[in-house]
Amino acid sequence: MYFFRREKVQCRYQFSLRDAVDLTLLQRALTTALASAPYYTQRLVQEKREMWLEPNTEPCLVYHGSTMRNIPEQTNGYLFCVSCEGDTIYFDWHHFLLDGHGVSPLFTSILEQYCNLRYGTAFAVQQIVCDPPYDMDAMLAEHPPVEGGSDAIQRDVVQTYEGTLRRTRVCLSKQSLVEKALANNAKPVSALMGLLCMAMREYLGKEKIQYSYSSDTRDVAGVPNALYNCVCSFEHTVQLQAQTRLADFISDVDADIKRDLQPQSKRRRMTEQMGWVYKVNQQKAPLRIKQRVFQMGEYIGGTISDFWLSYLGNPLMPATPELAQYTTDFGVWVPPDGASVGVEAASLNGKIILCIHNKAPHPGLADILRKTFENEGVTVLEAADLD
CATH class of the missing domain: 3.30.559.30 (Nonribosomal peptide synthetase, condensation domain)
Structure with a gap:
């Protein structure tokens, strides 16, 4: 849906922490968290008739500043972005790949690993898995579309x-x-x-x-x-x-x-x-x-x-x-x-x-x-x- 939209839908979480954020530690935290979350390490490929996701082999970087970068053009092809400025960490993502609940496990894991490095906490690295696609054909069989239009057209x-x-x-x-x-x-x-x-x-x-x-x-x-x-x-x-x-x-x-x-x-x-x-x-x-x-x-x-x-x-x-x-x-x-x-x-x-x-x-x-x-x-x- 969010690929077909006319306007690109980019979203942002921002967490403020106790102290100024250390970019080097945040990069280490991102790398550690991402190693246990393969779903997020994908890039979008487009051809004339099709589009698909495939593994992204480019490095996933932490950027400095609060300005939202253009995803994926300015993020090494990744469909999310981590940046920081002052005491705030910014987590941006393209709605094509994720919704708010889908992005939370990764960003939570990054925060946990950062706290381990910055504050000496002991959060474990959790494996983040994604369920396979739901069965759209079964749902359409259960609730077939109304032939000849919908009441929504006349609203x-x-x-x-x-x-x-x-x-x-x-x-x-x-x-x-x-x-x-x-x-x-x-x-x-x-x-x-x-x-x-x-x-x-x-x-x-x-x-x-x-x-x-x-x-x-x-x-x-x-x-x-x-x-x-x-x-x-x-x-x-x-x-x-x-x-x-x-x-x-x-x-x-x-x-x-x-x-x-x-x-x-x-x-x-x-x-x-x-x-x-x-x-x-x-x-x-x-x-x-x-x-x-x-x-x-x-x-x-x-x-x-x-x-x-x-x-x-x-x-x-x-x-x-x-x-x-x-x-x-x-x-x-x-x-x-x-x-x-x-x-x-x-x-x-x-x-x-x-x-x-x-x-x-x-x-x-x-x-x-x-x-x-x-x-x-x-x-x-x-x-x-x-x-």
């Missing part, structure tokens, strides 16, 4: 903003968000989604808000150890007014999300979205034609929305409390593909960290988010427009 498409990309960062007390959700008998992610809808109503100046979110599908696809992209997306609409409170509509949001996350629902949605990619890729046509066909038909399974939320959870996999002690901060940045505003949420050290990419031209997003969360009793630790 109203949200007009999204395409302005200058700006960043906003908001940190919440995880406990206060959980308490708010429990008070409304809802999942914490449902409470977060509802609060974001309220903020976007004010920020975007519209009462009808369409949101989407992604869900990990490794479980329903039968590939729990998949490192490649393994997600589906859902979308919903809420109608809000200035006087609407979270308690007025959170039960509806929660019911939609719980219904979406049923195994058969996730498997069906995954088949709808990835079946289209599968069908395009099977065409006997040049890659450039396949890319064009994909772009024309992506809206069939796409989720164009006012904003989307991707809830990563703990970015450390496995979630080792000992390793978290050496990290002072974290951020995750992903382009707002298919929406005016993209929200990536992570959970680390008792905080919910929202890293937001925004294409709308309106100012003041951080202030609106702070006001919305605080009016509903959720503690805001930080809210800042970064650009």
